[in-house]
Structure formats: C-alpha cells, structure tokens
Amino acid sequence: MSNAVNEYQASTTPGRIANFVDTRVGMSGIVREFGRKIFPDHWTFMFGEVALYSLVILILSGTYLTFFFDPSMTSKVYDGSYVPMKGVEMSAAYASALHISFDIRGGLFMRQVHHWAALLFVVAIAVHMMRVFFTGAFRRPRELNWVVGGMLFVLSMAAGFTGYSLPDDVLSGNGLRIIDGVMKAIPLVGTHLSLFFFGGEFPGHAVIGRLYTLHIMIIPALILLTVAIHLFMVVVHKHTQYPGPGRTEKNVVGFPVGPVYAAKAGGFFFVVFGIIALMAGTVTINAIWNYGPYDPSPVQAGTQPDWYIGWVDGALRLMPGAWPWHWQVQAGGTWVLAVLLPMVPAAILLGLFFTWPWLERWVTKDNREHHILDRPRNAPFRTGAGVAGVTWYSIMMMAASSDLIATHFHVALNDVAYVLRFFFFFGPFIAFEITRRICLSLQRKDRELVLHGIETGRVVQLPHGEFIEVHEPLNEYDRYRLVNFNSPVVSPAQPDKKGKISGGERVRGRLSRLFFEDRVAPVSPEELEAAHKHHELESGSH
Amino acid sequence: MKALSQKRRHPLAAIILLAVALVLTGGLYAVASATNQAKADSEQNYTADDIAAGQKLFQSNCATCHGTSGEGTDNGPSLVGVGAAAVDFQVGTGRMPMQMQGTQAQIKPGQFTDDQTKQLSSYVASLGAGPGVPDKESLDTSKGDAANGAKVFLANCAMCHNAAGSGGALTRGKFAPTLMNVSEEHIYEAMETGPQNMPVFNDANITPDEKRDVITYLKAQESNSSPGGLALGSLGPVSEGLFIWTIGLGLVIGFTVWLTSRSA
Numbered sequence A: 001m002s003n004a005v006n007e008y009q010a011s012t013t014p015g016r017i018a019n020f021v022d023t024r025v026g027m028s029g030i031v032r033e034f035g036r037k038i039f040p041d042h043w044t045f046m047f048g049e050v051a052l053y054s055l056v057i058l059i060l061s062g063t064y065l066t067f068f069f070d071p072s073m074t075s076k077v078y079d080g081s082y083v084p085m086k087g088v089e090m091s092a093a094y095a096s097a098l099h100i101s102f103d104i105r106g107g108l109f110m111r112q113v114h115h116w117a118a119l120l121f122v123v124a125i126a127v128h129m130m131r132v133f134f135t136g137a138f139r140r141p142r143e144l145n146w147v148v149g150g151m152l153f154v155l156s157m158a159a160g161f162t163g164y165s166l167p168d169d170v171l172s173g174n175g176l177r178i179i180d181g182v183m184k185a186i187p188l189v190g191t192h193l194s195l196f197f198f199g200g201e202f203p204g205h206a207v208i209g210r211l212y213t214l215h216i217m218i219i220p221a222l223i224l225l226t227v228a229i230h231l232f233m234v235v236v237h238k239h240t241q242y243p244g245p246g247r248t249e250k251n252v253v254g255f256p257v258g259p260v261y262a263a264k265a266g267g268f269f270f271v272v273f274g275i276i277a278l279m280a281g282t283v284t285i286n287a288i289w290n291y292g293p294y295d296p297s298p299v300q301a302g303t304q305p306d307w308y309i310g311w312v313d314g315a316l317r318l319m320p321g322a323w324p325w326h327w328q329v330q331a332g333g334t335w336v337l338a339v340l341l342p343m344v345p346a347a348i349l350l351g352l353f354f355t356w357p358w359l360e361r362w363v364t365k366d367n368r369e370h371h372i373l374d375r376p377r378n379a380p381f382r383t384g385a386g387v388a389g390v391t392w393y394s395i396m397m398m399a400a401s402s403d404l405i406a407t408h409f410h411v412a413l414n415d416v417a418y419v420l421r422f423f424f425f426f427g428p429f430i431a432f433e434i435t436r437r438i439c440l441s442l443q444r445k446d447r448e449l450v451l452h453g454i455e456t457g458r459v460v461q462l463p464h465g466e467f468i469e470v471h472e473p474l475n476e477y478d479r480y481r482l483v484n485f486n487s488p489v490v491s492p493a494q495p496d497k498k499g500k501i502s503g504g505e506r507v508r509g510r511l512s513r514l515f516f517e518d519r520v521a522p523v524s525p526e527e528l529e530a531a532h533k534h535h536e537l538e539s540g541s542h
Numbered sequence B: 001m002k003a004l005s006q007k008r009r010h011p012l013a014a015i016i017l018l019a020v021a022l023v024l025t026g027g028l029y030a031v032a033s034a035t036n037q038a039k040a041d042s043e044q045n046y047t048a049d050d051i052a053a054g055q056k057l058f059q060s061n062c063a064t065c066h067g068t069s070g071e072g073t074d075n076g077p078s079l080v081g082v083g084a085a086a087v088d089f090q091v092g093t094g095r096m097p098m099q100m101q102g103t104q105a106q107i108k109p110g111q112f113t114d115d116q117t118k119q120l121s122s123y124v125a126s127l128g129a130g131p132g133v134p135d136k137e138s139l140d141t142s143k144g145d146a147a148n149g150a151k152v153f154l155a156n157c158a159m160c161h162n163a164a165g166s167g168g169a170l171t172r173g174k175f176a177p178t179l180m181n182v183s184e185e186h187i188y189e190a191m192e193t194g195p196q197n198m199p200v201f202n203d204a205n206i207t208p209d210e211k212r213d214v215i216t217y218l219k220a221q222e223s224n225s226s227p228g229g230l231a232l233g234s235l236g237p238v239s240e241g242l243f244i245w246t247i248g249l250g251l252v253i254g255f256t257v258w259l260t261s262r263s264a
Helices: A011-024 A027-035 A044-066 A092-102 A109-134 A141-162 A169-186 A190-198 A206-237 A259-283 A307-318 A336-363 A381-397 A402-408 A413-451 A476-483 A503-516 A525-539 B001-010 B015-035 B050-063 B081-092 B113-127 B146-156 B184-193 B208-223 B237-260
Strands: A074-077 A089-091 A328-330 A335-338 A454-461 A468-474
Touching: A011 A027, A027 A259, A044 A109, A044 A206, A044 A259, A044 A454, A044 B237, A074 A092, A109 A141, A109 A259, A109 A328, A109 B015, A109 B237, A141 A169, A141 A307, A141 A336, A169 A190, A190 A206, A190 A381, A190 A476, A259 A335, A259 B237, A307 A336, A307 A381, A307 B015, A328 A336, A335 A336, A336 A381, A336 A503, A336 B184, A381 A402, A381 A413, A381 A503, A413 A476, A468 B050, B001 B015, B001 B081, B050 B113, B081 B113, B081 B184, B146 B208, B184 B208, B208 B237
Parallel strands: none
Antiparallel strands: A074 A089, A328 A335, A454 A468
C-alpha cells in the first residue's frame, strides 16, 4: 500500500502519541499555516486583543456567576449576612445577587471581575475602533470587517445593558424604566412593544428571566459568532501596517505568530487578566447592596447607566422637557418628541459610523486596496470628522453625569445643562476645525523637518564672520516616513458618458472640495533636491 | 328622627351645621398637629441666663439678617417658632452665620462653642414653640434597627442624598450634601426641621424610632468598611467609568507599550 510506505515512525513514546494524533487531525498543517502568519508590531494594534481577552474573562467569570444567580422575580424575604437588608422583602434575583456578594466564597470578587471586565471590554472596543478609524484601516478591502466590528460594539452595549439590569436593584430597575419609557414613546407599536417585552405592565414578573436568557445565551452567542467572522476576515485580509521603509502594499513586515507572538499573546492574556483581577480585588464596582430592592417609586440621586450607555442617557437629559413647547405631536397617535428626538443623535452617529468607508470611497473615488495605514495628520478631514464624532459622543456621555459635574465642581445643574446643550450643537464643529488645523500644522512641520532638517542648536561662526545655525538633515529612514504618504487632491464633479453632470456627482464634487481643498502636499524629490542645494549654498561648504 | 328631618330647612340649620363642622375639623386638627409637633426638649431646660446670653449673641451675630428680635428681614426668614433644633443644626454645622448670601448655606467650621450654640438655641426657642434638640435616647444607635433604617432611607432620602448617602445635585445650584460624618444629633435635627431645601419629616411622617433607625443605618454605612474595596466616592457608574478610562486603560496601554517596545 502506497500510503504506508513513507510513514514517519517516531522513536519515543510521546513522539508516537503525538504522531498518532497528528496523522488523524492534521495539526501540523494548521500550525504550519497559522504559525507562520506575520503580524506587525505596534502598541496601538493590541486593543482588539485586549477586547478579546476581556471577552474570555467575561465568559469565565460569568459562567461562575450563573451557578449561583437566580433570575426570578418571585418575592422573598432576605435572610443573608448583609445586616442592613435583613428582613427586607425583595425579588429572588436581588437576593441571590446579594447572596453571591456576601455568602458565596469568592462571589463578590467574581462579580467585580465580571463587571470590570465588561467595562474594559467596551473600552478596548472603543479604543480599537478609534485606532482603525484614525489610521484609515477601514478602507478596501476591510470595509465589511469595519461593519462587523461596529456590530460587535453595538452587541457589547446590549450585553452590558442586559447584565446591568439583572441584579434587580433600584439602579438597574431605573435603567429598565427608561427603556420602558423609550419603547412606549414609539408611535403605534410602543405600548404593545412594552407589554410584550415586560410580559404585561412594567415591571411585571418576567423581564429578569428574559434578560437573563438574552444576557447569557443569545447575545454571547451572537458576539462569539461575530468575533469569529471578525478574526477570520483579519486572517484573510492580513494585518495592516504603519508606513515605513521596506513596507509596501504587498507585504507585511513583522514577526510570525509562532513562536514570538504566540508567547507574547499568551502572556498578554494573563497581563489583562491580572489588571482586571487587581481592579476587582481592590476597587468596588456596582455596590448593589447600597441600592436596595427595586421598587418603581423611588429614583435615587446619582442614578446613571454604565459608561457605554451614558451617551444615550445623556441625550435624554439634554432634551428640554417642556420648553419652549410641550414636544408632542398628535398624528395617528401621540408622538412624544421629548423622548424620540434624543434617540436621533444615536441614529445619526451609528449611521455615519457604519457608512463612513463607503462615503469616503465615493468622495475620493479611491477604490484601491490599502494595507499601509495613514498617519492621522495626513488625512486632516477624516481625523477632524472622527474627532468631531468622538466629541459629540463625549458631550452626550458627559451629560449623563450632569448632576455629579454640578456637585463636584460647585456649579448649578441648570448651567451644566445649558453649557452642554451649546456644545451638543457646536462642539463637533469646533472640534473638527481645531483638529483639522492641528493636522495641517503638523503636516507643515513635517515639511519643514524634511526640507531644512533638525535644528541642532549649534551656532557656528563662518570665516567671513556670519553666524549660522547648523541644521542636521534627517536620515533616510525618518525622512521616508514623512514624505511617503497618500495625499488625495480635490476631484471635481465629472460628467458622465452622456456629458451630463448628475446631481449626485455635483454633491460628490462639492464634498471632495470640502475634504481636500486645504491640503499640505508631501515633499517631492525635486523640492528636496532644491532644498539641499539651498542649504549647501547657505552653509558655504562649496 | 322625623323631627330632625322636618327642621332641616330651618333658617339656622346651615349655621349650626357649619359650627359643628368647624368644631370637628378644628378639634381633629388640634389632635393631629399635636402628634405632628416634635416633642419640645424635656431634658434640656434652658435657664434665664442662657436666654439672656443667647440674646446678646443673637444681637451681634444674627440680627442683621434675621431682625433684632428674630422677626426676619428681606435677607433672612423669621425665626419665631423654628425651635432650638433648627438653631442647633444651622449653627452647630457652621452653616450659620452664613458666609454670604447664596442659593444655599454652605457647611464650614463652626463659629461658636457648644455652650454658645446652646445659648443661641435657648434664645430662639424662647421666641416661640418649635422642635427641640433631640434627647440622648432618640440618638442611641445601639437601640436602632439598621435594616428598617435602610428601608426608610431608601424610600425617603436616597432620591436626593444618593443611595449611599454621598449627596446629589438639585436644581439651580442647590444640592443635597453628603451624610457621611454628620453627627447623629444633626441628622435628627435636619429631618425634624428641614433645613435649606430639605422637606420636614415630622414625627407623623417618620416616627422618632424610624429616625433613629435611619441614623443607625447611616452610621453603619459609615463604619462598615466598603466590602468591595475602594468605594470611589460611592457615586455609582460615573466614577467607575472614569476609573476604567483613566487607571484601567492607562495600565493596559502601559503594558502594550512595554510589550512592543523591543520588537523590530
């Protein structure tokens, strides 16, 4: 038999076992393929990894919590070891959350690990998203992966919110009450939607169990599936890299996964785990025992959602209640604009977020593949737009803590709202213009550096008496980074085959002008040559 | 019965009915307000000397705003009937005399000694009956029930003072201060008199025993070390979010920079 002839025979027992397994599952082929994948090395490339590791920690700690949590809203009298709640009537869910915190060994630690990991998970996703946006890593061929990543961001918010709602204390109940209010504000279907979601009138007896199913099964399954797609696409597309000598659109410069990255990544997992464990062991998160069991009547001062839901809550807080109008329209039902309008910013922000790669591709007519990243300063419009988006988001997020800003900075709550309302409308534009100006200035600084070199601070007197400062030219590696970048120019509206300029094309042309009219061109070889000549003359060495 | 129904159209019937109704409501109100009125201080009997000394202090420190005999001016309310408890709270916590007119009197180091505060209290108490300084018995936290206190606190106080008693914002620069490290006496007096923007929780609303339970709960919060570690000001998700974005992310970035510092 031909396939038996060349079979490798191991000489040791472990070798024989390994060979037995390998010939049946083909592990060495997989290792050969993936172990030699190259990844470029840069600290900004590691936030996706942080998110992934946080997710693993979330699953581990969450599994532990499921052993003890009782997602039931049946009423019972607390009889655990937390004295201030002894004898208080509460739901089984809240009682078991207290039980986990005070009577299960390691329970409070695990709860805090789970919650801190959740916060870090979303932080890491957000920072990763910003890195991808500001470096232009979403461009072809990665547009779809940008969308998949955006879905992960939304899913992570859903996972966080459903988890936040589970303990059934006053804080989490207030969050659900807001969701209930927003649902009911939706015209026509709102009330039915709320009744459907809560299994009757709010708060009902069903919602904690339903949220639990969502939180531990459906949303994690969706997240894992999306992560798998996300990572698969990373493998298919290969990783992007920052510009530098020897780095092209056709190669990836870095180390292979095995053994360097496998070891580094494995170690980094434990670093992330360590940071989360350190926080969970030393810093309280969500002190559910302070809030008391949920009861729809009280709302406590300082009631906020976790940070990643803050922007939506903040938009609601920024909306005037009844000024200068009652914000209601009667048209086939009541449209409660005071609740519906604050949902518009979220729709705009997420809409622009998901469509940005196509918007930019349409405006620039750039359909090339990009594996070399932009330095943010070299794409002033995009960087400005990104900072505008981040600013808008942050203003809304800050609005969610308006009461704490008022108490801690000794200003009036109303004034905080007025100032934030101003920045809600104008902040993004101010941030955009400032950022774009900074980018253009940095580009000019780069030009200066390339053309005139580094000022050494060394002043020399020439034989004929003139004083000059010696400028040291950049070395080739540094110069490469500063001169070799994409710098799109305005592409005006083009007539189509029939010689007509369509309305859409006209808009595109105008946008292109907006994007690229102010531009600092990279230094051309001729300019460099001329500058060198000039310097040589100036320093009188010829 | 028939006689009564026949006379119901008598010209005096309406007047008699009105008189009966007035006597009934008046009587009921008298009974109700007697239970509502905080017990005047029984333990602390103020002497005439106290009142006289208090009057002197009042003339030189308080009269500018509250009037020479506590009748109130445009700048300060009348103090007739506010009782010793209000003075003990406002002066004892340093809120009065106010540093300046503003939305709310700020807490600051007290300006008067305990004796002087007592003298001032006795003078204001002499202007008209009002809630007195609570006795030792109502402040004894060893007799209070923290669990019941938590219930009362979360239902009545947490909406302004925060679930952990760490304070919160009100409209137009007003605020509910933190309740940590406030003395038992001052907490009780605040509930009794409703200083600044706080509502009055009289004895029918929150009984003296429940007031003691609330104090017991707050003192338990104060002395219990936070079970989860650093409490971050007990401010909830905002301080947690700030922590993860600064310290948490800072640590992570530190490690990412370190891990990639010695590559290519």
